[in-house]
Amino acid sequence: MEATNFSLVPEDLLKKALAGKMGEYLESIMIMDTCKKFNRMGIAQDRVVVLSKGCFFLFGSNGKYTGFLIRDLKYVVLAQNSSEVILCFAEKKETTELRL
Secondary structure, X not given: OOOOOHHHOOHHHHHHHHOOOOHHHOOOEEEEEEEEEEOOOXXXXXXEEEEEOOEEEEEOOOOOEEEEEHHHEEXXXXXXXXXXXXXXXXXXXXXXXXXX
């Protein structure tokens, strides 16, 4: 496994994300790598995924990001014939699915 590439996300944006409401759960970054996020229409969007011990972040090229707590992860679906992964998070009364 290659070393984590910390140059994928600008340092100031990373600090802003880590200092947010979920900052108390972040001990250190375990994985930072590029991925593709597929929207509901099946269109791929480039993202940077950051995984720490307590949170999961997706950073877009426009400087916006989305964060989820690992403890809110309900299930993971792994595709058998491709490298796609679906992460399903429980948020309050609705469910968020991320197709990567």
